[in-house]
Amino acid sequence: MKTKGALLWGVGEDWKVEEIEIDDPREGEVTVEVAASGLCHSDEHLVTGGTPVESYPVLGGHEGAGVVTKVGPGVTGLKEGDHVVTAFIPACGQCMPCSKGMQNLCDLGAGLLTGNAISDGREWVKAGGKKVIPMCLLGTFSPYMTVHQASVVKIEPDIPLEVAALVGCGVTTGWGSATKVADVRPGENVVIMGAGGVGMNAVQGAAAAGAKRVMVIDPVAKKREWAMDMGATHTFANIEEATPAINELTWGRMAEKTIITVGDIQGEDVAAALSVTGKGGRAVVTGMGNAMNIDVKLSLFDLTLMQKDLQGAIFGGLAPRAAIPELLSLYQEGQLKLDELVTTRYSLEDINQGYQDMRDGKNIRGMIVYTDADR
Numbered sequence: 581m582k583t584k585g586a587l588l589w590g591v592g593e594d595w596k597v598e599e600i601e602i603d604d605p606r607e608g609e610v611t612v613e614v615a616a617s618g619l620c621h622s623d624e625h626l627v628t629g630g631t632p633v634e635s636y637p638v639l640g641g642h643e644g645a646g647v648v649t650k651v652g653p654g655v656t657g658l659k660e661g662d663h664v665v666t667a668f669i670p671a672c673g674q675c676m677p678c679s680k681g682m683q684n685l686c687d688l689g690a691g692l693l694t695g696n697a698i699s700d701g702r703e704w705v706k707a708g709g710k711k712v713i714p715m716c717l718l719g720t721f722s723p724y725m726t727v728h729q730a731s732v733v734k735i736e737p738d739i740p741l742e743v744a745a746l747v748g749c750g751v752t753t754g755w756g757s758a759t760k761v762a763d764v765r766p767g768e769n770v771v772i773m774g775a776g777g778v779g780m781n782a783v784q785g786a787a788a789a790g791a792k793r794v795m796v797i798d799p800v801a802k803k804r805e806w807a808m809d810m811g812a813t814h815t816f817a818n819i820e821e822a823t824p825a826i827n828e829l830t831w832g833r834m835a836e837k838t839i840i841t842v843g844d845i846q847g848e849d850v851a852a853a854l855s856v857t858g859k860g861g862r863a864v865v866t867g868m869g870n871a872m873n874i875d876v877k878l879s880l881f882d883l884t885l886m887q888k889d890l891q892g893a894i895f896g897g898l899a900p901r902a903a904i905p906e907l908l909s910l911y912q913e914g915q916l917k918l919d920e921l922v923t924t925r926y927s928l929e930d931i932n933q934g935y936q937d938m939r940d941g942k943n944i945r946g947m948i949v950y951t952d953a954d955r
């Protein structure tokens with residue numbers, strides 16, 4: 581079918597909304613009418629070149645929710661009309677990592693930026709006859725997408741799709757970074773560096789896990805203010821301001837857990853995180869940086885002698901098929917804030933404004949909400 585999509589044609593370019601063509605669903609695939617898509621920072625790494633791709637154009641977007649409109653052969657557990665959230669890592673349930681309970685590391689993840697369909701390897705999105713690489717095998721910057729069943733998770737139909745989209749990436753990633761990967765325990769001191777669409781949910785996760793102090797570092801004053809509403813107990817503008825305060829608050833023990841959720845992580849951020857992490861503590865790296873950057877700054881002396889733990893995290897260490905419905909059920913019970921995360925809504929045409937607002941620190945999350953005008 582013909583539809584539109586926000587395409588990126590090269591590093592440093594704006595997103596361009598153009599006509600695209602997507603296949604009808606084949607074996608194991610469904611077509612989804614996308615209702616909303618979050619403007620996650622991970623798509624920005626395509627723009628900066630931090631995340632390199634094999635070819636252009638790229639169809640952006642990986643944090644979405646919508647309604648199934650067509651079902652291909654061999655699809656189980658999904659029918660027309662079902663509401664779904666995208667999983668930016670597909671989970672097949674059968675590969676070695678999936679079988680070991682690490683669905684966030686599913687082997688299908690190897691194809692995330694190839695533009696080749698999970699089902700049969702074909703190129704299924706085109707622009708002017710040219711291959712398009714849909715971000716994370718999804719491409720939610722289009723009002724329609726055809727995706728493999730491993731890439732979507734069915735949800736309850738009464739949850740607003742606009743907030744459901746958030747658990748496709750940012751919420752689950754942040755929440756799991758705190759609750760699963762950092763394994764925050766009641767009474768702990770937690771530092772979160774970067775209070776954006778992901779970090780704000782690390783704040784929610786740490787608070788829900790019973791942290792005594794949730795200490796947020798973010799240079800943007802409004803982010804610090806919002807973080808207090810989401811469960812932070814203290815906020816600081818930068819590491820220089822945070823370090824003596826955390827030292828005093830914890831009587832020199834520093835944080836048991838530190839989570840880095842800055843937008844474009846640099847080597848120095850790792851050193852900063854470890855410096856506010858105490859003996860035997862853990863620093864979790866959730867934010868992404870340039871794929872070519874191998875210059876991480878850290879004190880090896882401190883890492884060894886203080887027995888610190890430096891741990892990466894993808895999708896908050898969680899399984900999409902379990903975490904997405906679980907988090908939405910917490911939202912329904914009033915125990916997870918989602919409405920408050922959507923700061924500004926945009927039409928697809930306004931996507932570049934949405935990303936400019938993200939760079940300017942104006943949004944917790946900007947959200948494309950599709951209307952008939954976009955279709």
Ligand SMILES: NC(=O)c1ccc[n+]([C@@H]2O[C@H](COP(=O)([O-])OP(=O)(O)OC[C@H]3O[C@@H](n4cnc5c(N)ncnc54)[C@H](O)[C@@H]3O)[C@@H](O)[C@H]2O)c1
Pocket residue numbers: 619620621622623625749750753773774775776777778779797798799800803841842843844845849865866867868869893894895896938941944
């Ligand atoms: N590991 C994963 O599974 C995963 C999933 C989603 C996103 N990400 C990555 O997580 C990061 C955050 O994404 P987001 O959508 O929340 O981005 P965002 O732009 O919404 O938020 C980033 C925040 O970091 C703050 N910040 C910038 N520099 C800082 C610094 N030096 N110290 C403290 N705060 C700083 C910004 O003010 C902003 O509030 C990105 O790198 C993104 O690609 C990783």
Ligand SMILES: [Zn+2]
Pocket residue numbers: 620621622623642643668749750
């Ligand atoms: Zn994301």
Ligand SMILES: [Zn+2]
Pocket residue numbers: 670671672673674675676677678679683685686687688
């Ligand atoms: Zn798998």
